[in-house]
Amino acid sequence: MKGTELFPQCGFSSRAVAILEHLQVPFKTVDVLQDPEIRQGVKEYSDWPTIPQLYVKGEFVGGSDIMMEMFESGELKQLVGEPAA
Numbered sequence: 001m002k003g004t005e006l007f008p009q010c011g012f013s014s015r016a017v018a019i020l021e022h023l024q025v026p027f028k029t030v031d032v033l034q035d036p037e038i039r040q041g042v043k044e045y046s047d048w049p050t051i052p053q054l055y056v057k058g059e060f061v062g063g064s065d066i067m068m069e070m071f072e073s074g075e076l077k078q079l080v081g082e083p084a085a
Contacts, residue, residue: 001052005029012064016052019064019071025080056080 001016003009005027008017020027032039032051039051046053046060054061056079061067070076 001029001031002033003029004031009033012050013052016054016064016067019067019076020080023071023077023080 001008001013003013005017008014009031017029030038030042032042042051042053043049048060048063050063052064054063054067061070061076061079067076070079
């Protein structure tokens with residue numbers, strides 16, 4: 001993502017954090033603004049042009065628009081599972 005979990009640097013990254021926090025799932029972020037090679041590398045790795053990108057168990061899911069669609073349909077909650085008790 002652009003920025004960090006505590007300080008997202010774009011609206012899309014902020015939306016991604018809000019969705020994951022709402023689902024109460026643990027997640028890690030990588031600030032692509034800190035390293036241009038990581039920023040370009042993640043785009044090439046996923047063959048997806050935008051950031052942020054969501055990966056669940058190492059599998060690419062999509063960007064923030066895909067996350068929002070999946071969140072609204074309930075599909076994202078099923079994918080990430082229930083929060084730990």
